Amino acid sequence: MVQFNFSERTIKAKVVYYGPAQSGKTTNLEQVHALTDPSGQNRLVSLNTSQDRTLFFDLLPFSLGTVSGYDFQVQLYTVPGQVQYNATRRVVLAGADAVVFVADSRKAMVKENQAAFENMKVNLLANRLVPEKVPLVMQWNKRDLTDLQSEEELTKALNPWKRPAIPAVAMNGEGVIPTFIAVTQVMLAAIALKYNLKDKGLDPEAVPELVEKAFEALMAEAKKQQPPQPPPPPPGVQAAPPVQPKPAKVVVKHAPDQSQAGSLQASPDSGLVSEELLQRAIKANVELAEALAGVVRHMNRGLGEILSQVELVKVYKEEDKKVAAVENIFKEANRLRGVIQQLGQAGAPASAAPANQPPPLRPTPSGRVPQVSDLSLALRDAISLVKGTLDARGLSVHLQVTSGTQLPRLPGESLRRAVGALLEGVSATVMGGSSATLRCEKKPVVLRGRNGEQMRRDFLMVALKHAGSLSAEDQQRILQGGDQGPLGEAWRLTREMGGFVRFAPLAAGGQEARLFLPAN
Numbered sequence: 001m002v003q004f005n006f007s008e009r010t011i012k013a014k015v016v017y018y019g020p021a022q023s024g025k026t027t028n029l030e031q032v033h034a035l036t037d038p039s040g041q042n043r044l045v046s047l048n049t050s051q052d053r054t055l056f057f058d059l060l061p062f063s064l065g066t067v068s069g070y071d072f073q074v075q076l077y078t079v080p081g082q083v084q085y086n087a088t089r090r091v092v093l094a095g096a097d098a099v100v101f102v103a104d105s106r107k108a109m110v111k112e113n114q115a116a117f118e119n120m121k122v123n124l125l126a127n128r129l130v131p132e133k134v135p136l137v138m139q140w141n142k143r144d145l146t147d148l149q150s151e152e153e154l155t156k157a158l159n160p161w162k163r164p165a166i167p168a169v170a171m172n173g174e175g176v177i178p179t180f181i182a183v184t185q186v187m188l189a190a191i192a193l194k195y196n197l198k199d200k201g202l203d204p205e206a207v208p209e210l211v212e213k214a215f216e217a218l219m220a221e222a223k224k225q226q227p228p229q230p231p232p233p234p235p236g237v238q239a240a241p242p243v244q245p246k247p248a249k250v251v252v253k254h255a256p257d258q259s260q261a262g263s264l265q266a267s268p269d270s271g272l273v274s275e276e277l278l279q280r281a282i283k284a285n286v287e288l289a290e291a292l293a294g295v296v297r298h299m300n301r302g303l304g305e306i307l308s309q310v311e312l313v314k315v316y317k318e319e320d321k322k323v324a325a326v327e328n329i330f331k332e333a334n335r336l337r338g339v340i341q342q343l344g345q346a347g348a349p350a351s352a353a354p355a356n357q358p359p360p361l362r363p364t365p366s367g368r369v370p371q372v373s374d375l376s377l378a379l380r381d382a383i384s385l386v387k388g389t390l391d392a393r394g395l396s397v398h399l400q401v402t403s404g405t406q407l408p409r410l411p412g413e414s415l416r417r418a419v420g421a422l423l424e425g426v427s428a429t430v431m432g433g434s435s436a437t438l439r440c441e442k443k444p445v446v447l448r449g450r451n452g453e454q455m456r457r458d459f460l461m462v463a464l465k466h467a468g469s470l471s472a473e474d475q476q477r478i479l480q481g482g483d484q485g486p487l488g489e490a491w492r493l494t495r496e497m498g499g500f501v502r503f504a505p506l507a508a509g510g511q512e513a514r515l516f517l518p519a520n
Contacts, residue, residue: 001096002191003489005424010071013191015183016093017078018120019102022113024141024170025078028102031176032076036062036222064184064214069201072188072214090123091194097134098187099124100179102170103158105148110157117158135190137183138165139175177215185211195484206233264341302336335381375407375440379462382419383438386427395427400439408460408517418493418515422464423485426513430469442519458519459499467510475503490515 003012016269017025033044045059058074077096093099093297101120103113121131140154149157151167159165164182168175189207191197198204237429309332312325383390383397408415419438426436443461446454470478470487478487479501491501499517505514 001492002195003098004195004484005486009069010073011188011191012073012075013097013187014075014077014095015098015100015187016096017076017100017102018093018116020104020109020116021080022162023109023113023116024139024168025102025105027141027170028100028168028176028179029076031076031170031173032062032180033060034216035173035177038222064211064218067188067202067210067214074184085120086123089119090126093120093123093129095129096127096129096134097191098122098183100137100183101158102140102141103154105142105154105167106145106426107147107149108148113154113158132161135186136161136163136181137179137186139168139170139179140165140167141165141175143175144169144172150470158473179217181211181215184215197288288318298337302332305332335377335384375460376401376403378407378415379419379438379440382416383423385416386424389424390427393427393430394433395430396435397423398435398437400437402439402441405440405442405460406519408519414493414497415517418490418497419462421486421490421493422462422513422515425485425490426466426468427466428486429470430466431468434467436464439463439465443516445516459516460519462515462517463512464511464514465506465512469511470503470513487513 004010015030019025029044058404062074062076064072064074066072077092079085079092099120101117103109103117122130124134138154138159140151142148151165155162155165164186166175166179166182168179170176185208188202189204190213192202192204192207283350306329308324309329313322314328316322317326349504379399379401383399423436423438430436438461441460443459444456445459448454474483477483478491481491481495483491494501494515494517497517499515502514502516504512504514
């Protein structure tokens with residue numbers, strides 16, 4: 001599902017490549033990566049079987065830069081083509097903003113193409129997406145082979161809605177970028193129309209031209225990053241064939257025997273059926289891959305900042321500016337260490353957490369920086385995500401973390417995004433120049449089960465106390481999932497992490513917005 005951040009003018013969307021086994025879905029992503037990011041700033045993240053065939057997906061975080069004043073970011077996924085992984089395909093397809101259907105053009109693949117297309121429609125419906133309305137682009141792949149269906153035959157069999165169709169030879173890169181441009185155009189136009197972004201500067205009718213220009217700039221920049229070509233060989237000497245660089249890829253191996261995978265049994269204590277267990281396992285692997293991609297982004301951003309500050313230290317002559325630059329270096333180093341610690345803590349059992357966390361890096365013994373907990377690091381990072389918005393509205397945030405409060409075992413990126421969205425949403429309701437308090441504490445909550453029995457569970461409460469106010473109607477809309485703004489995003493992320501949101505009036509005036517997250 002598309003994610004908006006209007007204050008930072010960013011749009012993040014999801015494209016899924018669908019099709020039968022070995023039709024060229026992963027090859028498309030590898031070619032997009034190689035053609036647009038030759039220096040390897042992004043990474044393909046794969047979850048594979050023991051046979052090294054895609055089981056879950058390849059995830060490629062990809063940015064088109066600024067489109068009509070918005071930083072438009074795309075995440076590319078593929079689904080497994082093998083029929084035994086239908087539950088996986090359904091999970092990966094959830095929240096898709098557009099789909100590319102990659103068809104194998106060979107006549108021998110007619111039935112497989114049709115079965116995959118029908119399966120795609122079923123799984124879209126299972127995710128509450130209307131197949132006829134989802135932005136869709138068709139790719140007729142493997143056009144370099146023999147015994148092919150004509151494009152007219154493929155259209156008749158697989159393209160009843162007359163969506164854009166592009167012939168391709170993905171293995172050689174032919175048709176890959178045109179396919180990606182086409183799906184980006186139809187997806188962004190649909191987003192702009194659905195959410196009425198014309199008033200915010202993104203006219204749906206201008207989208208095709210804007211996307212074309214964005215890709216021209218992207219490909220020009222990628223061309224600059226290409227390694228220099230070797231000099232031509234002397235006369236009479238045959239040139240060596242070019243070496244095709246392999247895409248930079250993070251691979252997470254998942255190698256259960258298929259017979260074991262098919263014999264998952266329900267836990268007698270949990271009452272879960274095998275389908276539910278499988279869905280949870282897939283979701284956990286998806287979160288792991290997204291966390292890895294997030295770490296890559298954090299590291300690239302952080303190391304770039306550190307290197308830029310190092311260069312400033314070299315050129316600054318004033319001592320105070322040098323000290324400030326050094327402090328910025330250590331601040332960024334501590335932030336990156338916090339990202340890594342949170343990633344390690346996210347899936348570790350509570351007993352595995354070290355009793356004493358190492359103190360943060362500091363430039364000098366006399367200028368020691370106070371030690372902070374992992375939770376404090378995560379919350380400070382969330383505040384930094386929306387610092388520009390908070391500064392623009394003159395809102396200062398004070399952080400209070402009760403001693404001994406532990407970071408919950410949740411995806412660190414989701415936690416930061418949820419708290420950041422909460423801060424951004426609340427900042428729009430308060431007067432400029434005011435302050436807010438972000439406090440955290442462990443909170444026992446009594447829940448009522450389906451059979452009516454009560455159970456007590458511990459939650460981490462992240463509460464933002466502020467002087468603004470939300471009307472009862474606004475609160476109800478947020479809690480029902482009908483808000484498209486930052487507070488609605490905070491609600492959605494909190495629900496995905498297994499928590500819930502509440503609003504509470506304060507005796508002295510103002511309100512407190514509370515995120516309750518599972519403590520263990």
